[in-house]
Amino acid sequence: MVVCWCAQLAGRFWGPLVLQPFLLHVFTSTDLPPPSYLGTIARRRLAYAGGAVLVAAGTAACLTTDLFDRPxxxxxxxxxxxxxGALTAPAWLRGQVRPVRDSLGAAAGADGVGLLLALLGGAGGLWLVAGVLATGAAVLGRAAFGSVPSVDLARLARESARAAQSQTYAVTGTLHHALDLYRPEPRGRTSALLRADGQLRGRLAQGAVRALRTPGRAAAAGAALLVGGAALTAWMAGAVCGYLGSGWVSETWRGLRDELTLPPLYGEWRGGALGRALAWPGAALAAGTLVGGVLALVLPWPRHGASPLETLPLVVGSVVLSRLRRA
Known part of the structure; x- marks a missing residue:
């Protein structure tokens, strides 16, 4: 049930209860209970979202299959x-109002049901699938709307303010600033950046520690680098995974952008900025390529004759140019 995963993920970042900050402030300043206005807004937006999914899925089915050609x-x-469409809408709301562990549990349950339907094969046909989707929509909808009264209004205000700011950035053409607002914030391990004598650690150690401060992003980067290294001989797929992984694995790209565009505080620093920024992601990309290359020896990847010596400079150059273009 990929739709359940995607809908809950979208709700986690931009859910149906996100309002204009001023409008939310007006509502919270009154004596109205939160479910009275949040519930109304949620129902209207979920109806719009369900209708949009219905139209999109129906159009895709008509264009790509002959399902509607047979009476x-x-x-x-x-x-x-x-x-x-009915399942997507409450899953979107649940992703915003429920904790991450509950969302993961619901998505895992949906995956289990989908696997069961695949094992059953044609028993029951599409009517069985439709019945399961309707049941799941009813269960998720009841749980999601039951959680609306317990929504943290302070967190909702922060999400609304972030959404309004990202909209302003996107409309004015600075999309990279809008995306930066949704990047995971580093947490913990601040003292690990320093040695026992109070000096900063080396470039590679700093990069590794900073990557571990955003564990989810680092895990995704590691997986992308391994897949990219293993699929590097399939040039395009490996290059795309290497590009994504080397960008996700490091926060030094933002520091490079700021260092090259903002005025220096303690005089101009000539040289070394690009080298400092490339040390950790370059080492991570090389390590991922090495380990992935070993995996490629035992996996049946397609091979088109591309070598790491040809691909890696293009990947690193693409990442650097992309980050500098966003500056």
Missing amino acids: GDAAQGLAVVVGL
């Missing part, structure tokens, strides 16, 4: 599309 299957296909 006997048209009703079943329509039921599945309606169930998909």
